[in-house]
Amino acid sequence: DADVTQTPRNRITKTGKRIMLECSQTKGHDRMYWYRQDPGLGLRLIYYSFDVKDINKGEISDGYSVSRQAQAKFSLSLESAIPNQTALYFCATSDGLSRKTRETQYFGPGTRLLVL
Amino acid sequence: GEDVEQSLFLSVREGDSSVINCTYTDSSSTYLYWYKQEPGAGLQLLTYIFSNMDMKQDQRLTVLLNKKDKHLSLRIADTQTGDSAIYFCAESNPGGSQGNLIFGKGTKLSVKP
Numbered sequence: 001d002a003d004v005t006q007t008p009r010n011r012i013t014k015t016g017k018r019i020m021l022e023c024s025q026t027k028g029h030d031r032m033y034w035y036r037q038d039p040g041l042g043l044r045l046i047y048y049s050f051d052v053k054d055i056n057k058g059e060i061s062d063g064y065s066v067s068r069q070a071q072a073k074f075s076l077s078l079e080s081a082i083p084n085q086t087a088l089y090f091c092a093t094s095d096g097l098s099r100k101t102r103e104t105q106y107f108g109p110g111t112r113l114l115v116l
Numbered sequence: 117g118e119d120v121e122q123s124l125f126l127s128v129r130e131g132d133s134s135v136i137n138c139t140y141t142d143s144s145s146t147y148l149y150w151y152k153q154e155p156g157a158g159l160q161l162l163t164y165i166f167s168n169m170d171m172k173q174d175q176r177l178t179v180l181l182n183k184k185d186k187h188l189s190l191r192i193a194d195t196q197t198g199d200s201a202i203y204f205c206a207e208s209n210p211g212g213s214q215g216n217l218i219f220g221k222g223t224k225l226s227v228k229p
Contacts, residue, residue, distance in 0.1 A: 042219055048216075092159075104161050105159075105216070107159045
C-alpha cells in the first residue's frame with residue numbers, strides 16, 4: 001500500500017464550487033505539505049503543517065484553506081474554485097527535525113484538478 | 117529571498133551522459149537534494165548531498181556541489197529511456213516561509229533512442 005495517498009486522483013469542477021482534496025499518510029510523520037504544480041512554474045507551496053495544532057501559509061495560500069484533522073490526515077479546500085486553480089496538486093509528508101537533519105519529503109501521487 | 121534555479125529542458129541520446137545543473141541562494145543550506153518525477157507520478161527522492169561534501173556517487177548518478185558558486189549538478193551516466201522524467205533540485209530551508217524545502221522549477225529530461 002502507498003504511504004501517502006490522495007483522493008480524488010482526478011476532479012473536474014465548475015467555477016464557484018467548493019471542493020476538498022484529501023491526503024492520508026501511514027508514515028507516522030508529523031509534517032505535511034500541500035503543493036501545486038503548474039507547467040513551467042514547478043512546485044509552489046500552498047500550506048504546511050508541522051503538527052496537528054500547527055498550520056502555516058506557504059507561498060500561494062490565497063483562495064485555499066486547510067484542515068489537519070489528525071496526524072495522518074491533511075485536507076486542502078478550495079472555497080470557491082476559479083479556473084486559474086486548475087493544476088496538479090501534491091500532498092507530501094516529512095519527519096525533518098532541524099536544519100542539521102536531512103529532510104526527505106514523501107509525495108503522494110497527485111490530484112489533477114480542472115476548474116471550468 | 118531564497119531561490120533555486122534550473123533550466124527547464126534537456127534532451128540527450130540514449131547511452132550519453134546527462135548533466136542537469138542547478139543554482140541556489142541559501143549558503144546555509146545543510147542538504148541539497150535531487151527529486152525525480154516520472155510521468156503521472158509524484159516526486160521521489162533520487163539522491164542528496166550534505167553541504168560539507170563536494171561529490172557523491174551512487175551507481176550511475178554523480179552529484180557535484182560547488183559551495184563557493186552555489187552550484188549543484190546531477191550527472192546521469194549511460195542515460196536510458198527510463199530516465200526520462202522531470203528532475204527537481206531542492207535546498208533545505210527550515211523555518212522559512214516555504215516550509216522545509218525550496219524546489220527549483222524542474223528540468224524535463226528527454227532521452228531519445
